[in-house]
Structures are given as C-alpha cells and as structure tokens.
Amino acid sequence: MADMVDRSGADRNDTDRQGETIAGIIVAAGSGSRAGLGTPKQYAPYGRTTVLGHAVAMLRKAISGPILIVIPPGDEDAARGAIGDSGAISFVFGGATRQGSVRAGLEALAALPSPPTSVLIHDAARPDLPGCVAERLIAALRERSGAIPVLPVVDSMVEASGSIMGAPARREELRRVQTPQAFRFGDILAAHRAWEGPPSAGDDAQVLRKAGHEVALVDGDARLAKLTFKEDFAMPPSPVPAFRTGSGYDVHRLEPGDHLWLCGVRIEHDRTLAGHSDADVALHALTDAILGAVAIGDIGDHFPPSDPQWKGAASHIFLTHAVRLAEENGYRLANCDLTIICEAPKVGPHRMAMRERLAELLAVDISVISVKATTTERLGFTGRGEGIAAQAQVLLMKAA
Numbered sequence: 001m002a003d004m005v006d007r008s009g010a011d012r013n014d015t016d017r018q019g020e021t022i023a024g025i026i027v028a029a030g031s032g033s034r035a036g037l038g039t040p041k042q043y044a045p046y047g048r049t050t051v052l053g054h055a056v057a058m059l060r061k062a063i064s065g066p067i068l069i070v071i072p073p074g075d076e077d078a079a080r081g082a083i084g085d086s087g088a089i090s091f092v093f094g095g096a097t098r099q100g101s102v103r104a105g106l107e108a109l110a111a112l113p114s115p116p117t118s119v120l121i122h123d124a125a126r127p128d129l130p131g132c133v134a135e136r137l138i139a140a141l142r143e144r145s146g147a148i149p150v151l152p153v154v155d156s157m158v159e160a161s162g163s164i165m166g167a168p169a170r171r172e173e174l175r176r177v178q179t180p181q182a183f184r185f186g187d188i189l190a191a192h193r194a195w196e197g198p199p200s201a202g203d204d205a206q207v208l209r210k211a212g213h214e215v216a217l218v219d220g221d222a223r224l225a226k227l228t229f230k231e232d233f234a235m236p237p238s239p240v241p242a243f244r245t246g247s248g249y250d251v252h253r254l255e256p257g258d259h260l261w262l263c264g265v266r267i268e269h270d271r272t273l274a275g276h277s278d279a280d281v282a283l284h285a286l287t288d289a290i291l292g293a294v295a296i297g298d299i300g301d302h303f304p305p306s307d308p309q310w311k312g313a314a315s316h317i318f319l320t321h322a323v324r325l326a327e328e329n330g331y332r333l334a335n336c337d338l339t340i341i342c343e344a345p346k347v348g349p350h351r352m353a354m355r356e357r358l359a360e361l362l363a364v365d366i367s368v369i370s371v372k373a374t375t376t377e378r379l380g381f382t383g384r385g386e387g388i389a390a391q392a393q394v395l396l397m398k399a400a
Contacts, residue, residue, distance in 0.1 A: 022138060023065040023116035023185070025105040028052050028079065028124035029072050029094025040072075042124040043082040044233055050082040051227060055127035056089065059180070062134035065116050068108055069124075070094040070101040097200045099207070103192045110189055119188065121204050122180035128223040129180065136218040137182035145187040145213040148205045149220030150175035178220040181205050187213055240330060240398055246293025248285040248392040254385065262340060262347070262388075263354035263371060264316050264361060269345045273388060276305040280315035282340055282371075285390040286358070287315070289336070290322040293396045294329045316361050323362055331396040335368035342388040347373035 028042040042052040049057070052069070059067060071079045073093040083089060092108045094101030102121055109115055118141055120134065133149050140147035153174045159166035181204050188204060191211035201207045205215045227233055254260075257272025261280040273279035287299045303310050303318055326332065336358070340347050347354075351371050359366040376383040 020117040021065040021114070022063045022118045022120065023109055024059045024063050024067040024180070025102065025109070025119060025121045026052070026055055026059065026067065026069045026124050027094070027098060027101050027105070027121070028055075029070045029101040030098070030125075040075075040078075041227060041233070043078055046127060046227075046233060049084065051127050051233070052079065052082040052124050053084055055122065055124045055129070056083050058127065058129040059120065059122060059134075062129060062131055063120060066090065066109070066112070068092055068105050070105045099192075099195070099199065099201055099204075102204055106185075106189045106192055109185065116185050118182065119185045120180040120182050121188075123226070125227045126179050126224045127227070128225075130221045130223050133218070133221050133224065134180070137180065140216040140218050141182055141184055144216040146181065146183045146205055146208045147216040147218055148181045148203075149178045149224065150217045151178065151220045151222070152176070175217060176220070177203060177205070178224040178226075179203075183208060187211070242398050243334070244293045244331060244396045246289040246291070246394050246396070248288030248290075248292060248394075249389070250281045250284040250288065250299075251381075251387055251389045252279045252281045252284075253387045260345070260388075261315065262350070263338070264314075264319075264357040265350055265353050267345055267350055271344075271385075277303070277310055277313040277318070278315050281388050282338055282354075282390040282392075283315035283319050285392040286336060286338055286394070287318045287322045289392040289394040290319075290326055290333070290396070293394055294326050294331060296325055296329070319361050326396055327399065330399050332399045333362050333364050333368070334395040334397040335370070336362070336392060336394045337370040338372065338390065338392045340371070340373045340388065340390050341376060341382050342373070343375050343378065343383060343385050347371070 030040070044051050046054050056067065056069070068090045069079060070092050071094060076091050079091060090108070092104050095104055109119065118138065120137065122129070137147045137149060153171040153176060155171070157169035157171045157174060159169055183204065188208055191208045191213070194211055195201065195207055197210060201210070209215055252273040252275050254271040255274045258270065259266055259268050260271065260273045261267070261278045263282045264280065273281060284299055291298055291302070299318055302321060323333070354371045355366050355369045358369045358371070362369070378384070381387050382389055
C-alpha cells in the first residue's frame with residue numbers, strides 16, 4: 001500500500017477550519033455489478049474521466065487534507081488507471097461489507113503520524129460533489145459530531161408488506177440520505193470500534209448515532225444522485241448557453257454587368273458579382289455567421305455550388321434557411337453587424353434600404369441591424385476593384 005501523503009496546497013478551495021485537518025475517504029470497494037457495464041462501476045467512463053476519477057477530483061476541490069480510497073484487494077493498478085495523474089493518493093483494501101471497508105479506511109488514517117481532526121466519508125458512486133454541500137457539512141461539525149446531506153421526500157410514502165400496500169408513512173418525517181457524510185474523526189473512529197450490531201449498519205451516520213452522538217442534517221443536492229444502473233452513467237448535458245456568437249466572411253469577383261445584389265437589395269452598377277447564385281456577398285457572409293453560431297456547418301454544406309438547383313438562386317433563401325435552423329436549435333437573433341468592403345458601388349445611399357431588407361428577412365427590428373462599408377485604400381483585390389468582400393458578426397440569444 002502507498003504511504004499516506006499530506007497534499008495541502010494554496011491553489012485548492014480550502015474549506016478546512018483554521019488549525020484542523022479534514023481528510024477524505026472514498027469507498028470504492030464494491031463490485032458494482034448491478035450497473036451491467038462489464039466492469040466495476042467505479043472504473044467506468046464518466047465524462048472525460050471515470051466515476052472514481054471524477055469523485056476524487058471533486059473531493060479534492062472541497063478539502064486539502066489526505067484522500068484515501070478503499071478498493072477491492074488487488075485493484076490498485078485498476079484504481080490508479082481510473083484516477084490518472086491525480087497526485088498523492090493512498091489505497092486501502094476493503095472488507096466484506098461497506099462498514100468493514102470504512103473501518104479499514106479509518107484505521108489507516110488513525111495510523112498516520114498526525115491523524116485528521118475531521119473526515120468526509122464518500123461513496124465513489126456519487127461522483128459529482130458540489131462544493132457548497134461540503135461547506136455545509138464541515139460548518140455543521142462546529143456544533144455536532146456528525147453531519148449528513150439529505151433531500152426531502154416529495155412522493156407519497158406507504159409501508160409495504162411484500163406486494164401489498166400497508167399503512168401510510170409520513171413523508172414529512174423522512175429524508176433521502178446522501179454522501180459524503182462528515183464526522184469528527186475521533187468520534188467516528190471510536191463509534192466504529194465500539195460497534196456491536198449487525199455487520200452492516202446502513203451508513204456511518206447510524207454507527208455514530210448508535211454510539212450516542214447527534215447527527216446534523218444539512219441540505220444535499222440533486223447532483224449527488226447515486227449511479228446504480230447503466231442509464232445513470234451518461235453525464236447530463238451541459239446547460240444551453242444563453243448567448244452564442246458567429247462570424248462569417250465571403251468574397252465574390254466582379255465582372256461586367258448592369259447590376260449587383262447586396263443585402264438583398266438590387267443596386268444598378270456597371271459591374272456584377274460572379275457566383276453560382278445571385279452572388280450577394282453580404283447575405284452569404286451573414287448566412288455563414290448564423291450557421292456558425294449554432295455550429296451547423298457553412299453555406300456550402302447546405303447549398304453546394306455543385307448542385308444545379310441553386311444556380312442563380314436568390315441569396316435570401318440561404319439566409320432564411322439559416323434563421324430557421326437557428327430557431328430549431330433554440331436561438332433567435334439578438335443583433336448583427338455587417339461590413340461591406342469595396343471601392344464601388346457606394347454603399348451609403350443604399351444603407352437604410354439594406355437594413356430594412358435585412359430586418360424583414362431576419363424578422364427582427366431594424367434597430368438591431370448594423371450595415372457598414374469601408375474601403376482598403378485601393379490596396380488588394382477590393383482596392384483594385386476586382387471583387388467585393390463582406391464580413392458579418394451575429395449574436396444569437398436563447399429563445400424564451
């Protein structure tokens with residue numbers, strides 16, 4: 001077994017009280033077979049790591065004292081592989097029951113040159129520990145020898161006799177118990193050593209209570225749900241961002257003609273923009289910006305120039321398609337900022353008509369539409385009048 005190592009560090013969210021050491025025990029000695037994963041569930045993939053790796057990482061954020069993991073005999077290599085590069089971690093082999101495993105962990109901590117003053121005893125199967133729960137548990141130890149996180153029971157409750165309903169149970173008097181459970185180290189160690197009940201007490205708080213100590217209840221958290229069945233192991237999806245940004249850039253070559261299209265507005269000019277569609281460079285840039293904001297490709301993915309059906313097509317079709325896809329993904333336009341880069345034609349006389357047309361196509365108020373124009377001081381292909389470029393930025397916000 002590896003030696004216990006004190007891993008205190010200034011870069012940690014330290015909830016330890018001044019002059020005290022709070023250690024952690026993670027119980028990971030079960031077979032985890034109910035999950036049906038083909039491997040003990042503590043070593044199963046979870047997010048970017050494993051169940052055990054995530055549990056260690058979250059507990060490490062909560063305390064700065066030593067962390068000890070209780071594992072099945074012979075599993076040290078598997079456990080280290082599940083944790084990865086997690087610094088100094090110690091392992092202890094567990095017993096035949098959870099209570100025996102916790103006792104082994106407590107005795108290992110007691111054998112340290114400086115045993116901890118408090119300990120959080122946690123199940124690897126509850127890997128996602130919010131820091132606020134740890135803070136509440138540790139604060140409660142100022143008044144009590146132990147503290148546990150709990151959630152209210154919201155469903156109606158009844159007693160059961162096999163498959164037959166019995167008397168109602170008062171849900172107001174019931175709580176759902178989670179881990180980690182926090183204890184003053186000397187008290188929980190003495191309570192385990194003095195235990196004379198059945199081999200399994202249910203949890204460590206019951207062991208402490210049997211020894212005559214009061215156990216405080218603090219608010220738990222739904223994130224501490226226990227991973228039991230196979231479907232539990234998919235991490236919940238990340239919250240949908242309130243805002244998303246996108247940018248688009250497009251260029252089209254100028255060639256002889258009598259008009260061109262910019263922002264869905266026909267402009268009389270002695271040159272035209274060459275392209276498979278109507279070559280509205282501004283609408284193409286804006287379309288790409290919206291598609292990019294919701295990460296669903298670019299204009300070429302949705303309207304490939306190799307497809308003859310888009311030959312000469314009006315570019316507003318592309319833009320309204322992008323808006324519809326954004327809406328299907330739960331977003332609407334907050335604002336857009338479009339810059340047209342050219343020497344000619346002059347954009348200023350047409351700017352208001354462009355803003356009005358864009359507001360119509362995007363189904364937004366004209367106040368959130370910006371159209372600007374600039375030149376490149378006769379430098380580059382736009383400065384030489386060879387083509388027109390456009391760049392667009394958009395902000396999308398989550399639809400109500």
